Amino acid sequence: MTGKARSHIVQDEPLVFEISAPGKRGCQLPPLDVPAVDAAEVLGAANVRREIEGFPELSEVEVVRHFTRLSTWNYAIDLGMYPLGSCTMKYNPRANEAAASVEGLLWAHPYQPEETVQGCLEIMARLERALAEITGMDAVSLQPAAGAHGELTGILLIRALLASRGNPRRKILIPDSAHGTNPATAAIAGYEVENIRSNERGMIDIEAFPSLVTEDVAALMITNPNTLGVFEVNIARIAEILHSKGALLYMDGANMNALVGITRPGDAGVDVLHLNLHKTFSTPHGGGGPGSGPVAVKKELEPFLPKPRLKQVNGQWRWDYDRPQSIGRVRAFYGNFGVLVRALAYIMACGPEGLRAATVDAVLNSNYVRKKLEPYYDLPHKEPSMHECVFSDRRQARHGVRTMDIAKRLIDYGFHPYTVAFPLIVPGALMIEPTESESLRELDLFIEAMIAIAREAEENPELVRTAPHTTRTSRVDEVTAARKPILRWRPER
Amino acid sequence: MRFLPKSDAERRQMLEALGLESVEELFAQIPPELRLGRPLALEPGRSEFEVLEFMRACGRQNKTGLPCFLGAGAYYHYRPVVVETLASRGEFLTAYTPYQAEISQGLLTAIFEFQTMICQLTGMDVANASMYDGSTAMAEAALMARRITGREHVVVAASVHPEYREVLRTYAHNQAIRIREAPYDPESGAVNVRAAASLLDDNTAALIIQSPNFFGVVEPLGELAEAAHAAGALLIHAFSEAVSLGLLAPCEQADIVAGELQSFALPPSYGGPYAGVIATREIRPPAARQAGWPDHGHARQSRLLPDAGHARATHPARKSHLEHLHEPGAGGADGDHLHAAYGKQGLRELAEQNLAKAHYLAARLPLRFRGPFFNEFVVRCEAQPPEAINRALAGRNIIGGLPLARFYPELSDCMLLCVTEMIRREDMDRLAEVFQPGGAA
Numbered sequence: 004m005t006g007k008a009r010s011h012i013v014q015d016e017p018l019v020f021e022i023s024a025p026g027k028r029g030c031q032l033p034p035l036d037v038p039a040v041d042a043a044e045v046l047g048a049a050n051v052r053r054e055i056e057g058f059p060e061l062s063e064v065e066v067v068r069h070f071t072r073l074s075t076w077n078y079a080i081d082l083g084m085y086p087l088g089s090c091t092m093k094y095n096p097r098a099n100e101a102a103a104s105v106e107g108l109l110w111a112h113p114y115q116p117e118e119t120v121q122g123c124l125e126i127m128a129r130l131e132r133a134l135a136e137i138t139g140m141d142a143v144s145l146q147p148a149a150g151a152h153g154e155l156t157g158i159l160l161i162r163a164l165l166a167s168r169g170n171p172r173r174k175i176l177i178p179d180s181a182h183g184t185n186p187a188t189a190a191i192a193g194y195e196v197e198n199i200r201s202n203e204r205g206m207i208d209i210e211a212f213p214s215l216v217t218e219d220v221a222a223l224m225i226t227n228p229n230t231l232g233v234f235e236v237n238i239a240r241i242a243e244i245l246h247s248k249g250a251l252l253y254m255d256g257a258n259m260n261a262l263v264g265i266t267r268p269g270d271a272g273v274d275v276l277h278l279n280l281h282k283t284f285s286t287p288h289g290g291g292g293p294g295s296g297p298v299a300v301k302k303e304l305e306p307f308l309p310k311p312r313l314k315q316v317n318g319q320w321r322w323d324y325d326r327p328q329s330i331g332r333v334r335a336f337y338g339n340f341g342v343l344v345r346a347l348a349y350i351m352a353c354g355p356e357g358l359r360a361a362t363v364d365a366v367l368n369s370n371y372v373r374k375k376l377e378p379y380y381d382l383p384h385k386e387p388s389m390h391e392c393v394f395s396d397r398r399q400a401r402h403g404v405r406t407m408d409i410a411k412r413l414i415d416y417g418f419h420p421y422t423v424a425f426p427l428i429v430p431g432a433l434m435i436e437p438t439e440s441e442s443l444r445e446l447d448l449f450i451e452a453m454i455a456i457a458r459e460a461e462e463n464p465e466l467v468r469t470a471p472h473t474t475r476t477s478r479v480d481e482v483t484a485a486r487k488p489i490l491r492w493r494p495e496r
Numbered sequence: 497m498r499f500l501p502k503s504d505a506e507r508r509q510m511l512e513a514l515g516l517e518s519v520e521e522l523f524a525q526i527p528p529e530l531r532l533g534r535p536l537a538l539e540p541g542r543s544e545f546e547v548l549e550f551m552r553a554c555g556r557q558n559k560t561g562l563p564c565f566l567g568a569g570a571y572y573h574y575r576p577v578v579v580e581t582l583a584s585r586g587e588f589l590t591a592y593t594p595y596q597a598e599i600s601q602g603l604l605t606a607i608f609e610f611q612t613m614i615c616q617l618t619g620m621d622v623a624n625a626s627m628y629d630g631s632t633a634m635a636e637a638a639l640m641a642r643r644i645t646g647r648e649h650v651v652v653a654a655s656v657h658p659e660y661r662e663v664l665r666t667y668a669h670n671q672a673i674r675i676r677e678a679p680y681d682p683e684s685g686a687v688n689v690r691a692a693a694s695l696l697d698d699n700t701a702a703l704i705i706q707s708p709n710f711f712g713v714v715e716p717l718g719e720l721a722e723a724a725h726a727a728g729a730l731l732i733h734a735f736s737e738a739v740s741l742g743l744l745a746p747c748e749q750a751d752i753v754a755g756e757l758q759s760f761a762l763p764p765s766y767g768g769p770y771a772g773v774i775a776t777r778e779i780r781p782p783a784a785r786q787a788g789w790p791d792h793g794h795a796r797q798s799r800l801l802p803d804a805g806h807a808r809a810t811h812p813a814r815k816s817h818l819e820h821l822h823e824p825g826a827g828g829a830d831g832d833h834l835h836a837a838y839g840k841q842g843l844r845e846l847a848e849q850n851l852a853k854a855h856y857l858a859a860r861l862p863l864r865f866r867g868p869f870f871n872e873f874v875v876r877c878e879a880q881p882p883e884a885i886n887r888a889l890a891g892r893n894i895i896g897g898l899p900l901a902r903f904y905p906e907l908s909d910c911m912l913l914c915v916t917e918m919i920r921r922e923d924m925d926r927l928a929e930v931f932q933p934g935g936a937a
Contacts, residue, residue: 110561291625440499
């Protein structure tokens, strides 16, 4: 084994319900300073519950130990490299957390009069401006709560614009290398999806493309760099072709970490894109949320953005609800404000030089990993890589070792696996995105681990196929779990 | 740049390994005309001290830290210290969606516990591990009802949070879902059951009711569920004030419960991030992600995510499915910490304090509606318009209620007030004074 991980004692911990005992409590309220009321009397007896059956009762120290013990069963960015392709698992600066915890921001109520929340509105306005500059777009909505939500918002905007021109059209074109959320987004926005095949270079085939853009096509959803980590070199031409036929170009900005400060989607002709603040702009993933998925658009789409919109009146920020062409709200209130604060803190800390330097390091790291692993793993597409590189398990598969096996073995070496079996256009894909947050030492340890696993796949494939061997649990049976799930605890009778 | 862990010498060493002279060559594939060729027009990078100074200054520009009587979907509840302590642990905070079960057991266990507690609170059989927020959870519940029933349309109560209804309209707009609104009774502030029933037909997928509703009134969920079921529709129970679950009886006849958990340990944070949730009866899989146990021999050692979300993100049944991937909201773990911190008795007492305080204040003000209420209620502003009362309160360092004209023109002389455990009796007395004739002077 290499030098990143070794096993040590881990605490066991039952479920919270199993350590509960009647009468224990972890929290004390101040004494009630008004007369108590009889709930049954004021609410009606039928409206009042007797108790919350089975609800846990724990003391404070037990609560702290419970969750602290659980936390030690998790891998996280704070523990090391997390090379999940297309997820951009970069370091989450702790200063961002401090920024979002400023009391005056934390306790601002969304329905306070605007003159009493100018600080919040200033932060949102600054972030809108910064994101517009970074993407080369004209206007930004911060309302969508996550990437897929931003996608949906973006496609609804396209639909609204085209409908205002008389015909929303029927179809959205989506490359076969796209993120899985893209087809779902198109469908929920009321569009049919037409998949388009990548060429042998992993890009959109620019020769065949014009014939695909019929009068029925509303937009192309493109990811750039695409999920192979390859820059779509014809993006400007693609935009021109779409525009000449009255269609629009949507860009999935999930891979924006490869582009910031180097090139701007807006300058290439992109009409709408969403960003993932929890990827490119360093806000924590929190085990799956909260994220934030702002949408950036060109001027002609601005009237359709979700309402309300920020506007300045006599030097004060106000919400503008009078937006007759708006697609409406996509969520209550104004967006995941706490996430927006973190993203602005990151952009302010980096500045233009820092943002560009991060992009450069992200691309450098990915190319370094690619170069060092190419002798050991099959690289199906040879185009230059941006922020991520995609191998296949073709060589290891000869020994019966597949990408999931390699991924699970990587856990034994102390790393979180790469993205497994995606993109779909690469059978048995290993999709590796190191991000800029990895030191040369961490990268070398990762490379060493991957090379060691490649050797194990030849010499002792069973060892890899049955990995992980050092975790609390052996490899879980995902098939059974999906077919016969137990989704909640129930007391034993 | 302090976030980048490499020395220049290391960068040169890496470039050398790649056979490159400069980092610019890494971007050679980008056509020159698309390269930016100038620094981004942003302010120069700043130290941590400067960034935090800026944020604190923004915080000071806001008026907070005062007694606040605003609710309406975002609530001021006390946040026990352990919640923040535990939720900010890097192992939870800086982990991704638990794709790799073997090294995500902590998060998955917390989510499993969270799902169970949501079931206990709502009386449902299964729950998912959080939606973006209450408004999107409610919209997803409507889409779910449509898939389950095969019917097209929904009826939503006019007493549902107006912004939740707006989100529902946005989601429904391109899916040919017709939305009809069931009026509230002008006396009680609750849905008029007969009027709601008359809107249901054989193409209605669901009747959507919020309880306590936007006016704080507890709706007759049982009667409304009967009306919905009589028409073959589902009843969706939406909620925005989760603390009410500590005291109010769950509706046994509801088919789907969709709501907002901000009241459980999440600060108002100017409207987000919050945490939505969907719970339902057995067999009806809610949208988005769930954690579960495989049902086999070593269940105790291994828990994982059956993970509708993962399946959709990476292996989409392209074209065929209408279900939209939802990344979870503010995190089950956070809410889980609070449930656990308050516990069974604590949550009950919390709810009882809210009820008692709200009724203390309500007894001193002219109520607009007669229906039973939890911790929010609508008052008539008889002497002065709501805005004038709020200005007078602002002068006394109190943040008043929400004037309702914006959402309900017919209630333009009314405001919605919320009283939580954070409000002291003397602040309520000071507020009540302003409502007296001449009190706003």
